[in-house]
Amino acid sequence: MRAHFKTAVRTSRSPLPLTLRRELADIVGGSNFLTGDATAGYVVDWTGRFHGWTPAVVRPGTTAQVSAVLAACNAAGVPVVPQGGNTGLVGGGIPLNGEVVLSLTGLDRLDPVDTDAMQVTAQAGVSLQRVADAHPGFDLPVRIASRHSATVGGAIATNAGGLRVLRHGPMRAQIRGLEAVLADGRVLSHMAGLVKDNTGYDYPGLLAGSEGTLAVITQARIRLTPRSENSVVALIGVSDLAGLHGLAVRSVREVTGLESAEFFTTAGLDILLAHTPLARPFREPAKTYLLLEASGPHAMEQLGELAADRPTAVAETASDRARLWQYRERHPEAAGFLGTPLKFDVSVPSGQWVHFASTVTGVVHSVDPYAQVITYGHIVDGNIHVNVVPAADADGRHQDVVFNHVASLGGSISAEHGIGALKARWISLARTDAERSLFAGIRAAFDPRGILNPNVLPR
Ligand SMILES: Cc1cc2nc3c(=O)[nH]c(=O)nc-3n(C[C@H](O)[C@H](O)[C@H](O)COP(=O)(O)OP(=O)(O)OC[C@H]3O[C@@H](n4cnc5c(N)ncnc54)[C@H](O)[C@@H]3O)c2cc1C
Structure with missing residues (x-):
């Protein structure tokens, strides 16, 4: 079974239809509808590698506004890129072909911590650091270096991993409830915070790691852990x-x-x-x-x-x-001090770790002898971040050799950052035809018009 998408109808560099422009500005208010120079901070990623453009950045402040914005864009066939803190490293939150940017940072409500359940409800735009600081006795199990800017919605959408996965698991393991909006504006809400709840498909788990391609996350109920003392x-x-x-x-x-x-x-x-x-x-x-x-x-x-x-x-x-x-x-x-890096976050089986870590620089040098290569990462889960500052053109040659090397060792081309736009061309190294066909079918069920994050995960 291969699903087909009806692709969105706008072409690049065309302005938004006037009626849609007015509709979106009315929904979020003029000060949260940005165009021209005001969009500059939303169209370039953290590494400086991905540059896009957008006819408008829309900043809703409520779930109802997210719903209305998506319904309007879906009806007009206008593609949308959801964006949180814009700390993603694979170009997934950047409007590479003139999509509307849906910035979720205005959804910034953080409820009081439920100390009995050891959970907290946070809207999508709340930073991970705010969640971690919400109560002196509790901590957010997920910790990443970008936590002051990275948001709850972005961390769930990328299934962020980070520095404590070996103890607590990634972001998916912390979800106790989720609210999200489908491309056509329908709101899905499952926020009871139950630890045991086998009532059908686990769509919150599916949305974790979906990189904004299935729905827009608007709030989550998150598991907390007692804060470690005397570490x-x-x-x-x-x-x-x-x-x-x-x-x-x-x-x-x-x-x-x-x-x-x-x-x-x-x-x-x-x-x-x-x-x-x-x-x-x-x-x-x-x-x-x-x-x-x-x-x-x-x-x-x-x-x-x-x-x-x-x-x-x-x-x-x-x-x-x-x-x-x-x-x-x-x-x-570190790599950013030398130039504009290409960021690879890969993982290999434990038995291959030393071989991969010892050979990856040579593999990069086989196609770019003067590239600078820095490795670091979360060692016991097999995850290595390979940062390459290319000397030759960044035309895909670095990805070709690194990802093929990873695949030959039975590893993953994305341990935690996602596929985004950076790795879209290489997904067939990681997933079979049958798997990709299933992905396309899931995507079509959530977003039949294909308006959500069209540059991420190939169809
Ligand atoms: C210094 C640094 C260190 C990092 N360390 C780690 C690390 O250790 N582990 C790790 O996993 N990552 C790490 N990252 C990557 C990044 O911080 C994470 O991917 C983070 O989860 C992204 O959150 P964000 O809010 O910035 O999302 P964005 O960058 O804004 O978006 C990321 C993706 O999520 C989608 N998205 C964003 N918000 C929503 C939403 N509400 N609903 C649906 N889709 C949405 C976007 O479309 C995009 O595809 C690091 C990044 C930096 C800059």
Whole structure:
């Protein structure tokens, strides 16, 4: 079965029909209907790699307004790109072909925390940091370096992973209820917050990771976790990638309260040392670095045993922990100091991790000998972020070799950022014809006119 989409009827660089323009401005109010120069911040992504244009940015403040905006665009056959904090790294939130931008940042209500259920209801535009700060006793299980700007809606739409997946799972695992609007304006709402609820299809789970292609998320009920007290962070220098991976695997088995296991190498660290106020973490040289965070009564002792006599920096106070985390959390910026990066976030099976991490730079150099390559990531879930600053044209050659290398090792071309526009051409490396046909059928059921995020996930 192969589903067919009726494609949206507008062509690029054509203005919005006047009636639709008036209708959208009436729905959200003139100050939330932006055109011309006022749209500049919405048409370029965080990396600077993706540039688009839009005839209008529409900023609704309520679910009813989202519904009315979508119904109007759907009736007119005008494509729409949903956008949250615009921190996505695969070009999924950028209007590459003149789509209307539906910015959800105006949906910013955060309810009081339900301390009995350990849940909170947040509208789509609330930042992840606001959710994490909502109550002194509770924390948001998902933590990503972009949390001050990334929104609840964007994190669900991308099924964000981040720094604590090994302990708590990705964003999909935190959803206890969801409200979303279909392309034709119908509102789906399932917000009871029940932990057990087997009443039909789990569409909130399906919308997690759907990258704005199935529906627009307007609010969610989110699982919280008790805030960890007295956690310890250890940054350990390791001489090579095999030793690094072996130590990370041991940490999962031996450190009972392990929250995070992250890595970076001297390639990224040296750039950060040259371009930021960060100082070298310890005097002894190391090629690779493992950052571990653990909580509980045995954290210090267990991390100490693991580090043994390797060079190590340890932090127990909140400010010291934050200082050590900067070495890892500032790595997404490192490549940006050298140029406009191509960001790959891939994962490989544990048994292939050392091979992939050791060979990926050579693989990139086979098509671009002067490209700069920085790797870092969430080591125990097999996830490696490969940041490439190309010297040759970024014409797809880098994706070709990296994604084929990943596929040959049984890995995934998107561990957490999504397919977006960056990887659309390569999805057949990751999914079979039968799977892609099923995807197209699901998409057609949610959005028959194909107006939602047409550049993301090929049809
Ligand atoms: C410094 C840095 C570090 C990062 N670290 C991580 C990391 O560790 N792990 C990780 O997973 N990601 C990471 N990211 C990527 C990014 O922050 C996440 O993908 C984040 O979840 C995107 O949220 P956003 O609100 O910025 O979404 P946007 O960038 O605005 O949009 C992302 C996608 O979601 C869709 N979308 C947005 N809002 C909605 C909505 N309400 N309804 C439907 N669709 C919507 C968009 O159309 C787009 O396809 C990082 C990014 C940066 C810049």
